[in-house]
Amino acid sequence: MAEVKIITEHYDKDEFISLEGYKKFDGYKMLKKAFKMSPQQIIDEVKSSGLRGRGGAGFPTGVKWGFLPDNGEERYLLCNADEGEPGTFKDRKMMERAPHQLIEGMIISAFAVNSHKGYIYIRGEYSYAAKVLEQAIKEAYDAGLLGKNILDSGFDFDLDIYRGAGAYICGEETGMISSLEGLKGQPKLKPPFPAIKGYLGKPTIVNNVETLASVIYILRDGVDGYRKYGTEKSAGTKLFSVSGNINKPGTYEVPLGYPLMDLINNECGGLKPGRKLKAVIPGGSSAPVLTAEECQKANMDYESLAQLGSMLGSGAVIIIDDSNCMVDMLNVIMHFYHHESCGQCTPCREGTGWLHKVVSSISSGTGRLQDIDLVDEVASRMMGRTICALSDAAAMPARAFIQKFRNEFEFYVREGRSKVKGVTDAQL
Amino acid sequence: MLNCKVNGKEIKVKQGTLVIDAIKQADYDVAHYCYHPGLSVAGVCRLCMVKIGDNPRLQIACNTPVQEGMEISNEDEQVKDAVKWGLDFHLINHPLDCPICDQAGECELQIQYMKFGQYDPEMAEKKVKKRKVVDLGSKIVLDTERCILCSRCVRFTDEVSKTNELGIFNRGDRSEVGTFEDKPLENDYALNTVDICPVGALTSKDFRFRQRVWYLKNQSTICTGCSTGCNVKVYYNEEGLFRVKPEFNEDINGYWMCDQGRDVYKFVNKDFRLLEAQSVTEGQAEPLSAGKAAQLAGEKLKELTKVNGPESVGVVVTGQYTNEEYESLFDYMVNKLKVKNIYHWVNNSDTMDDFDGLLLRGDKNPNTYGLKEIMKKYSIQTNMSDLEGAIKSNTIKTIVVAGPENQAVYPDFNERASLFSQASNLIWFSAGPVSAATSKHTLVIPTKTYAEKSGTYVNYKGTHQSSHKVTTIVRGALSLSDSVTLMSGESILTKPVGPQKAMKTNFFVNKSGEL
Known part of the structure; x- marks a missing residue:
């Protein structure tokens, strides 16, 4: 295929x-x-x-x-x-x-x-x-x-x-x-x-x-x-917007159910030389991030990604290689949702700001260890409690980043700096 | 009727009832800020979460109609957790300035935190800073940091007053309530936004910093500001009345009242009152007790009607008294003294029939309807405009005036007072001082106001409403009925009038005597 x-x-x-x-x-x-x-x-x-x-x-x-x-x-x-x-x-x-x-x-x-x-x-x-x-x-x-x-x-x-x-x-x-x-x-x-x-x-x-x-x-x-294309429950072809640390970013039309790794390696020409895949956000910034390991099993359809606890979303595939710091990346995502919350429902209005402040305190080196759990706790209370899905959209990546890349967050709190940035490859 | 269960308790509710009202009907508390039965549903505070059946996703009770057989729970652990966190989300950016906040004591944040919260806060980040002490015009001050953005005030100006002054500007946690182009919030119903504000974001300039709410008692009564007869609650203590808030009555005023009605309490307080009776003879003033004055008035009237005939007496009445008072006054005047020259004095005949489409009426008297009925009963057909001629031609030599209780709403008050003063005898029952009454023989007798007596008012559409005595402001002031009893030579049972003193109360000691 x-x-x-x-x-x-x-x-x-x-x-x-x-x-x-x-x-x-x-x-x-x-x-x-x-x-x-x-x-x-x-x-x-x-x-x-x-x-x-x-x-x-x-x-x-x-x-x-x-x-x-x-x-x-x-x-x-x-x-x-x-x-x-x-x-x-x-x-x-x-x-x-x-x-x-x-x-x-x-x-x-x-x-x-x-x-x-x-x-x-x-x-x-x-x-x-x-x-x-x-x-x-x-x-x-x-x-x-x-x-x-x-x-x-x-x-x-x-x-x-x-x-x-x-x-x-x-x-x-x-x-x-x-x-x-x-x-x-x-x-x-x-x-x-x-x-x-x-x-x-x-x-x-x-x-x-x-x-x-x-x-x-x-x-x-x-x-x-x-x-003829796609799976039983996810029929037809779909356009994917692939971006991030990849050789050939762009829009690709593939049948639903197409393996994620094939999309990365065949259509998109693979990662930059010498880089390892760290994570992929498969469906836009609100979709829970997948680890490199999970990517191996991921097919680009609604069911397969749901099974991995993520979602197909709008089909925006963001490739993250090992040169990226997950803490800084979550900070950028949290900034986005804090900025974009309409402010109508309380859990989202206050929660998006709270998450952003806590994550940004971690990424500026002033975070506390308990902040890591706090992010997960606050985010979990923002889910399914608002008029629209923006609150969930902010909470889902926060929870997934913390759960799957906890060591990077803990490192940042303990050392006051990123585990990835400013460090040579040999040290990693 | 629909059957449903609230926390296991079976109840029947009307078709179309919202879950939030069903929970209240079943006598359970439900946390909520944005829901108000007089406004559209916003569904934004997300506090009234309930579990319905075994649906794992919690629903908001304010936007869910009850269905047959519905099992509603708001005591489920999942709901409790949602409410606890919902409160925390409301409080993380709230300034928590309760000690200097006017809403303290009746603040929904405090009340609901005590009921549903009582947790340790987890927010360690800097709070969002917003505008404070925003002047919204002559009546209201806004503090956007205290605001929890429930949007009740915005919906009120959109849906009830239909004046659309307010909006929520900016977005996310930078959202602020404000007025467009910073124009003032000036409409006849603006202060309702202060009532429905669950927190101390909107405060009334008239009330703020004047009393702690826990020092005030309150009682239901009728607003006497106009002929609508809104149901209200007055808040008072030993010093007097401090504020008026509307009380729900579906048939009369719904949940609201006008801002003019809120000012009606002011004339009741001592500063604006006639504290004792005065007898003025040829410019010589002599104070006397109200009871004495009423007895004196009775004797005088008896004599004057005998000497000059009952047609030499004119009685002027305003629509600001109770039915009971009219009954005794008319009985005394018409049946006992045979006086038939009874005139109906209105605040402004040109604007009497005005109506703003919501609550406010041009007839500034609470009982015009009742007065007209009683005049009909006694077949009295007089015209206030004939009075002037009768006084000038000396046909009427004695004038008895009852009212108005609230002089401020009678624009022709002074003009009329000098007309009445042209009669050689003037007996005036008044709640406030009447300096313009300058007849040869003037007797001014202090009367009670609506807050100090019980009685019946009939509103513009004929609805009878009884109002109950709230408190005593001027000791010794008489109701018209009491005056009439005294004038007839009978006695009333009153407590001896001594110096006024308030009972000492320590408000910080609760009933069990503990601090």
């Missing part, structure tokens, strides 16, 4: 960005096919394909679509392009290299869920991607692919871009909805879930960029064709 290019097949071609070029490679062909199907047929296909949300939570997309109430209310389709999980950059690549793929995926999905208005909520920092998308949307409108009566199907769909302002929390679907509504970007209390009461209080579906684009290929290849 190796890299399988389904979504990313034409990403190397510049012409794929324009409508004309996109059409050359069968672009918008599946939209025509979709219009010949009934919305329910599309939903059924997506359900049977086993497609799971590619944004991080991995919730079955067809099931999510099925939650929409049949009450005749206006529905919204939102594309979550607020790709903020540290280490993740696959959606950016998708939007920059294939904007029409996302638009086509959105129109098909909107047709399936009977929504006539969609928004792409794009991360504020992605100004180039936003520009590309804007141009593509304009092309699509000019070509009658958006707006009223698309391709004489009688189906109307309007699409707009909304740029975020840089808050990580707006990538959480209800936080995103709040932001889109013009409110402070804070997650909303659930229930009610967005499918029942979402954007402007109306039934709303929020899907990730990659999820929406995948719908095209489910229609193209059929359920069996799509399921």
